[in-house]
Amino acid sequence: MKNLLYLLCISMLPLAGCKSNQYADLGDGLYAHMKTTKGDIVLRLEYEKTPVTVASFVTLAEGTSPYVSEEYKDKPYYNGVTFHRVMNDFMIQGGDPTASGRGGPGYQFKDEFNDSLRHDRKGLLSMANPGYPNTNGSQFFITHAETPWLDGKHTIFGEVVAGIEVVDSIAAVEVSQGSNKPVTDVVMEEVNIIRQGKDARKFDALAVMQDYFAEIEAKQAAVKAFGEELVAQRMEADSMASGLKYIVLESGEGPKPEIGQMVLVNYAGYLENGTLFDTNIEAEALKSDQFEVINRNHRGIFQPSPMLFSPDSRLVAGFKEALLSMQVGDKWRVFIPPYLGYGPQGSGPIPPNANLIFDLELTGISE
Numbered sequence: 510m511k512n513l514l515y516l517l518c519i520s521m522l523p524l525a526g527c528k529s530n531q532y533a534d535l536g537d538g539l540y541a542h543m544k545t546t547k548g549d550i551v552l553r554l555e556y557e558k559t560p561v562t563v564a565s566f567v568t569l570a571e572g573t574s575p576y577v578s579e580e581y582k583d584k585p586y587y588n589g590v591t592f593h594r595v596m597n598d599f600m601i602q603g604g605d606p607t608a609s610g611r612g613g614p615g616y617q618f619k620d621e622f623n624d625s626l627r628h629d630r631k632g633l634l635s636m637a638n639p640g641y642p643n644t645n646g647s648q649f650f651i652t653h654a655e656t657p658w659l660d661g662k663h664t665i666f667g668e669v670v671a672g673i674e675v676v677d678s679i680a681a682v683e684v685s686q687g688s689n690k691p692v693t694d695v696v697m698e699e700v701n702i703i704r705q706g707k708d709a710r711k712f713d714a715l716a717v718m719q720d721y722f723a724e725i726e727a728k729q730a731a732v733k734a735f736g737e738e739l740v741a742q743r744m745e746a747d748s749m750a751s752g753l754k755y756i757v758l759e760s761g762e763g764p765k766p767e768i769g770q771m772v773l774v775n776y777a778g779y780l781e782n783g784t785l786f787d788t789n790i791e792a793e794a795l796k797s798d799q800f801e802v803i804n805r806n807h808r809g810i811f812q813p814s815p816m817l818f819s820p821d822s823r824l825v826a827g828f829k830e831a832l833l834s835m836q837v838g839d840k841w842r843v844f845i846p847p848y849l850g851y852g853p854q855g856s857g858p859i860p861p862n863a864n865l866i867f868d869l870e871l872t873g874i875s876e
Contacts, residue, residue, distance in 0.1 A: 618643065758868070828843070
């Protein structure tokens with residue numbers, strides 16, 4: 510790889526300086542040139558398909574991110590960082606200044622999944638995470654084999670275009686048993702960002718990050734305001750004998766379903782602080798910073814859900830009680846106490862003993 514870059518540089522000396530032209534054969538695009546103690550790797554970055562992920566990587570590499578912890582500000586984040594986890598025929602992982610597998614830049618950002626980007630070959634650049642959605646930081650890995658089980662869990666944001674033999678070399682190093690940490694450090698001495706062509710030069714990584722966090726702050730402010738609204742509404746809501754509370758947002762004029770019929774229901778579920786945890790209404794999901802998670806859970810399909818209109822339906826008790834009191838066209842906001850919800854065990858994003866709020870709309874009766 511080093512010889513390739515050297516030859517490219519020499520061949521272009523009559524036309525221009527080596528510094529600005531050594532990457533000309535790569536073509537237009539945004540690239541990362543990773544100089545490691547095992548050799549050089551050049552990666553093409555998918556700035557159009559995964560803009561926030563690439564913007565985070567670029568601002569970290571260039572030391573321009575204002576969102577990092579104080580200790581990492583105004584310095585190239587990746588320079589001197591190791592590949593701390595290496596598994597031959599799987600992947601090589603780096604990007605943690607602590608080399609512990611638990612380090613990060615001081616912020617997290619969302620997943621960006623694109624159907625055209627799959628873990629289907631060696632040499633793909635993908636984000637590492639601690640196993641939860643939207644928890645990306647600075648750690649990444651380069652695949653050393655096809656890893657399809659990582660699709661929809663880790664964001665692919667680039668691919669090796671030169672130096673795959675260096676990836677092979679790193680993947681083959683001796684590692685400590687149990688930790689998969691190289692016995693001898695494999696260091697990223699420098700990570701430099703290369704912009705080729707008009708579009709790549711127009712990509713403003715810092716502006717992308719600023720827009721992203723501004724959007725997150727706006728959504729968080731909206732959630733806070735909505736949570737305060739829910740507290741006030743709960744105090745004024747009507748009560749059922751069970752302790753369920755409700756507000757009729759809109760009265761329908763359709764028929765009352767018969768027990769045993771299948772009905773169609775739109776719903777949006779919130780924690781009492783206003784955080785949306787699930788919905789089948791796309792417009793509501795888009796308001797949340799959990800859109801990617803909800804969209805993935807619904808496989809991109811947002812539509813009324815068929816539910817059994819019966820005391821025997823397998824629904825949360827409070828949800829079921831409210832639904833059985835509704836007629837077609839009704840829209841209710843329902844306040845469900847823990848003992849009519851998921852109780853002390855919680856469920857997924859719902860913590861133990863959580864008060865829940867559901868917006869319900871009975872849209873029709875299934876034929």
